[in-house]
Amino acid sequence: MSEHETINITLKVWRQNGPEDSGRFETIPVADVDTHSSFLEMLDFLNEKLILEDKEPIEFDNDCREGICGTCGIMVNGIPHGHGKGMTVCQLHMREFDDGDTIVVEPFRARAYKVIQDLMVDRSPLEKIIQAGGYISVNTGGAPDGNAVPVAQEKSEEAMDAAACIGCGACVASCPNASAMLFVSAKVSQFALLPQGRAEANTRVLSMLQEMDACGFGNCTNHRVCEAACPKEVSITHIARFNREFLKASLFGRMPMGE
Amino acid sequence: MQTLDGKIPGGPLAEKWDRHKMDMKLINPANRRQFSVIVVGTGLAGAAASASLAEMGYNVKTFCIQDSPRRAHSIAAQGGINAAKNYANDGDSIWRLFVDTVKGGDFRAREANVYRLAQVSNNIIDQCVAQGVPFAREYGGLLANRSFGGAQVSRTFYARGQTGQQLLLGAYGALSRQIAAGQVQMFSRHEMMDLVVSGDRARGIIARNLVNGELEAHAADAVILATGGYSNVFYLSTNAISCNVSAIWQAYKKGAYFANPCFTQIHPTSLPHVSGHQTKLTLMSESLRNDGRVWVPKNAEDKRPANDISENERDYFLEEKYPSFGNLVPRDVASRNAKQQCDAGKGVGPTGRAVYLDFTQAIKRDGKAVIARKYGNLFDMYRNIIDDDPYETPMMIYPAAHFTMGGLWVDYNLMSNISGLFVLGEANFSDHGANRLGASALMQGLADGYFVIPYTLAGYLGDAGKSEIGEDQAAFKDSIQFAQSRIEKLLAINGKRTVEDIHRQLGRVMEDHVGLARDEAGLKTAIQRIQEIRAEFWENVKVAGPANRYRLNLQKAGRLIDFLDLGELMAIDALNRKESCGGHLRTEAESEEGEAIRDDENFCHVSAWGYQGEEAQPALFVEPLAFENVKLTQRSYK
Ligand SMILES: Cc1cc2nc3c(=O)[nH]c(=O)nc-3n(C[C@H](O)[C@H](O)[C@H](O)COP(=O)(O)OP(=O)(O)OC[C@H]3O[C@@H](n4cnc5c(N)ncnc54)[C@H](O)[C@@H]3O)c2cc1C
Numbered sequence: 047m048s049e050h051e052t053i054n055i056t057l058k059v060w061r062q063n064g065p066e067d068s069g070r071f072e073t074i075p076v077a078d079v080d081t082h083s084s085f086l087e088m089l090d091f092l093n094e095k096l097i098l099e100d101k102e103p104i105e106f107d108n109d110c111r112e113g114i115c116g117t118c119g120i121m122v123n124g125i126p127h128g129h130g131k132g133m134t135v136c137q138l139h140m141r142e143f144d145d146g147d148t149i150v151v152e153p154f155r156a157r158a159y160k161v162i163q164d165l166m167v168d169r170s171p172l173e174k175i176i177q178a179g180g181y182i183s184v185n186t187g188g189a190p191d192g193n194a195v196p197v198a199q200e201k202s203e204e205a206m207d208a209a210a211c212i213g214c215g216a217c218v219a220s221c222p223n224a225s226a227m228l229f230v231s232a233k234v235s236q237f238a239l240l241p242q243g244r245a246e247a248n249t250r251v252l253s254m255l256q257e258m259d260a261c262g263f264g265n266c267t268n269h270r271v272c273e274a275a276c277p278k279e280v281s282i283t284h285i286a287r288f289n290r291e292f293l294k295a296s297l298f299g300r301m302p303m304g305e
Numbered sequence: 306m307q308t309l310d311g312k313i314p315g316g317p318l319a320e321k322w323d324r325h326k327m328d329m330k331l332i333n334p335a336n337r338r339q340f341s342v343i344v345v346g347t348g349l350a351g352a353a354a355s356a357s358l359a360e361m362g363y364n365v366k367t368f369c370i371q372d373s374p375r376r377a378h379s380i381a382a383q384g385g386i387n388a389a390k391n392y393a394n395d396g397d398s399i400w401r402l403f404v405d406t407v408k409g410g411d412f413r414a415r416e417a418n419v420y421r422l423a424q425v426s427n428n429i430i431d432q433c434v435a436q437g438v439p440f441a442r443e444y445g446g447l448l449a450n451r452s453f454g455g456a457q458v459s460r461t462f463y464a465r466g467q468t469g470q471q472l473l474l475g476a477y478g479a480l481s482r483q484i485a486a487g488q489v490q491m492f493s494r495h496e497m498m499d500l501v502v503s504g505d506r507a508r509g510i511i512a513r514n515l516v517n518g519e520l521e522a523h524a525a526d527a528v529i530l531a532t533g534g535y536s537n538v539f540y541l542s543t544n545a546i547s548c549n550v551s552a553i554w555q556a557y558k559k560g561a562y563f564a565n566p567c568f569t570q571i572h573p574t575s576l577p578h579v580s581g582h583q584t585k586l587t588l589m590s591e592s593l594r595n596d597g598r599v600w601v602p603k604n605a606e607d608k609r610p611a612n613d614i615s616e617n618e619r620d621y622f623l624e625e626k627y628p629s630f631g632n633l634v635p636r637d638v639a640s641r642n643a644k645q646q647c648d649a650g651k652g653v654g655p656t657g658r659a660v661y662l663d664f665t666q667a668i669k670r671d672g673k674a675v676i677a678r679k680y681g682n683l684f685d686m687y688r689n690i691i692d693d694d695p696y697e698t699p700m701m702i703y704p705a706a707h708f709t710m711g712g713l714w715v716d717y718n719l720m721s722n723i724s725g726l727f728v729l730g731e732a733n734f735s736d737h738g739a740n741r742l743g744a745s746a747l748m749q750g751l752a753d754g755y756f757v758i759p760y761t762l763a764g765y766l767g768d769a770g771k772s773e774i775g776e777d778q779a780a781f782k783d784s785i786q787f788a789q790s791r792i793e794k795l796l797a798i799n800g801k802r803t804v805e806d807i808h809r810q811l812g813r814v815m816e817d818h819v820g821l822a823r824d825e826a827g828l829k830t831a832i833q834r835i836q837e838i839r840a841e842f843w844e845n846v847k848v849a850g851p852a853n854r855y856r857l858n859l860q861k862a863g864r865l866i867d868f869l870d871l872g873e874l875m876a877i878d879a880l881n882r883k884e885s886c887g888g889h890l891r892t893e894a895e896s897e898e899g900e901a902i903r904d905d906e907n908f909c910h911v912s913a914w915g916y917q918g919e920e921a922q923p924a925l926f927v928e929p930l931a932f933e934n935v936k937l938t939q940r941s942y943k
């Protein structure tokens with residue numbers, strides 16, 4: 047592990063007081079940043095200083111700080127979660143930056159996301175999409191034995207690849223159309239691959255797509271930048287599967303299979 | 306000392322739960338819609354409970370701090386979930402899971418609860434598979450199992466290193482379906498500020514909308530707290546930043562008993578401290594101990610790089626001391642031994658507070674590809690945080706506060722001593738005794754939420770009926786007033802130290818004196834230090850407002866007030882328990898080999914503390930524990 051170092055950086059950071067405020071960039075120098083600290087720890091460090099100087103701290107969403115909860119999400123130098131490959135911004139470390147760097151920090155931008163405060167946005171439209179059908183409709187109790195239905199290992203692994211989505215919404219922020227297609231397709235694909243999910247496959251794909259449109263997300267026109275932005279490297283092959291599922295569902299109507 | 310009644314049903318152990326289910330009242334489906342229930346928390350316990358109760362027809366209001374229920378801290382659990390399926394055909398059974406859990410908890414859990422947990426464990430797996438949880442599978446398409454955290458059978462189900470995420474997304478899906486159906490009203494970005502109690506019954510909560518700061522009153526016929534654990538009292542822990550004790554602490558201040566607060570679990574395989582600005586310790590799944598070998602240099606102060614230290618200069622201290630369990634000894638044993646090595650000057654890494662976890666032998670045996678398939682994501686995580694390659698040089702690990710076995714006292718029905726207040730998941734004290742086995746917390750959260758509360762809540766409401774106390778009544782107004790004045794007071798102090806700074810100070814005291822090893826003098830020092838820190842907080846903290854905006858430091862200030870109070874109670878409890886058991890090691894009760902020595906004569910009980918007012922000492926209540934099915938023995942992992 048490398049030696050401890052400190053660097054001095056300058057932040058150009060977005061400040062906005064609620065959704066009605068128009069917002070602006072503020073330039074703040076930050077001295078003595080420990081290179082072993084994470085990007086968010088650098089912001090904490092700055093916030094402690096701001097608070098002691100009677101200034102308002104910069105608000106940003108975060109929780110687990112280990113790349114799994116999907117709470118954090120900001121644009122660092124124009125890239126969702128920053129330039130680290132396959133990682134969230136809470137996993138980005140300051141050793142990735144050089145002394146003297148200027149770093150631009152902004153909230154995720156998309157029509158469907160309103161800014162709440164500074165770097166925080168309202169991602170609740172993603173919730174609505176899941177509510178529209180991102181589940182298998184089974185009540186608690188009465189499920190058959192876990193081994194009653196074998197699932198081919200490669201299908202199950204692929205379902206897991208899709209299920210790895212953390213719902214951070216970076217795909218939306220990266221997309222020129224602000225589409226949530228990678229997010230939606232990951233859920234559709236996970237359940238399409240599993241026998242348990244087939245019963246509702248048709249209704250699921252149609253309702254989730256409809257809700258995505260209703261929430262103000264754009265359409266997917268195959269820019270493919272979402273895949274690169276995804277901290278969990280969810281593949282666009284799930285969008286291809288989504289398209290096949292959509293076609294099937296459109297042909298066979300909304301009737302769940304098996305009825 | 307007053308004793309508490311756990312309301313354990315009669316009959317033979319294996320029949321208690323079924324009999325109890327028969328004896329409890331039911332509420333017919335048409336009548337359920339007359340009842341409203343508040344669920345605070347959307348982790349495995351809260352999401353499972355919300356979804357299940359809503360499916361049954363209750364009107365549910367659910368709250369969480371995060372912007373989405375899917376982000377509760379259960380999402381971070383990596384390793385797996387236990388169940389007594391015996392799919393591996395290696396001798397597992399409900400009975401064995403029960404015995405292992407009672408013994409693992411060092412005989413400080415209730416037998417009847419643990420047995421029920423083992424019983425419903427199998428239903429959990431079935432439920433999750435039906436929800437589409439992509440558990441790992443064998444080539445033939447059946448579910449895969451692994452041995453985890455020292456178990457001698459393979460009973461752990463997993464979804465790569467993301468088991469908690471997948472289980473939570475399953476429960477979140479079920480919850481989302483009920484939100485869409487209008488059966489659950491979801492309040493995200495809301496924090497519970499107070500529990501409203503009147504006439505000895507829980508009537509509802511006060512919640513703060515974290516976006517605009519408004520305080521809201523919510524009444525219901527029953528309140529369920531599923532608000533997780535309080536390891537963040539140590540400041541640095543494996544928990545998420547928002548994890549807190551405040552919800553259950555407010556309930557404690559309203560009369561609910563807090564059981565075994567000092568029972569905390571320090572996990573042996575976290576990443577070590579590397580920076581002064583560090584805010585969290587990342588867990589490396591314990592499954593790593595299946596293939597990694599723990600060692601330190603034989604000579605203290607040997608600062609050479611790991612790969613320069615030859616085989617015979619290494620001390621594989623776990624393998625040496627515990628030949629039959631080796632690197633797979635329980636968490637508390639592994640953690641304590643690691644700390645002892647570091648205290649003896651044999652620690653490695655920049656701070657000397659780490660031991661090696663070495664995969665060289667496993668890579669030689671199985672090949673890099675196999676190891677990468679098993680642990681690839683963990684190795685990547687390590688490389689990213691520590692900036693070192695664990696395929697080439699041994700990992701460094703150190704114990705970190707991870708799980709809290711203590712929590713609000715509940716009876717067999719998971720109801721606290723306040724009528725109508727139920728507590729589920731990590732927030733209650735119930736099933737893990739003095740030490741939790743790996744992969745058993747996820748099991749407990751889902752057991753409580755899916756398979757226990759649906760029955761016991763009906764049993765309660767069937768007897769107690771509706772609450773009939775509305776949000777306009779004095780009890781709610783007083784609570785709003787209380788929450789409001791606390792916020793105003795915080796903002797008015799305007800001192801010179803940040804919340805983080807004071808929390809870090811509390812964390813150090815907790816780690817030094819109320820952590821892995823405890824003694825009378827240290828615990829007394831801790832109590833005094835915490836009182837000083839508390840006084841300092843109220844005089845000198847600086848909290849940024851305004852309160853009508855999203856302000857994380859204001860939220861954290863409120864949580865720190867409660868952590869300060871809790872820290873003191875933990876020390877009081879640890880001081881009172883003059884024995885060692887599970888994760889609680891009193892150095893006065895330690896064998897020459899460094900093993901915990903229980904004192905069953907005097908401490909075979911649950912200690913539950915009752916709040917008596919700001920300045921007063923808390924009152925102690927005990928629930929005696931009877932072991933009728935597993936013989937009380939000293940744990941030995943030799
Ligand atoms: C890194 C890590 C790895 C783990 N790995 C495993 C594992 O492999 N196997 C295993 O069995 N266990 C594991 N555990 C333990 C296990 O994950 C937890 O014990 C369990 O998930 C707790 O679930 P819960 O539902 O009780 O609480 P949580 O998931 O913590 O949920 C708490 C909920 O309460 C809400 N909340 C809290 N306070 C308030 C408040 N004041 N107002 C409103 N809402 C509030 C939160 O927003 C959240 O929704 C792990 C724990 C950690 C930290």
Ligand code: FES
Binds near residue numbers: 115136137
């Ligand atoms: S804070 Fe959880 S993913 Fe970044």
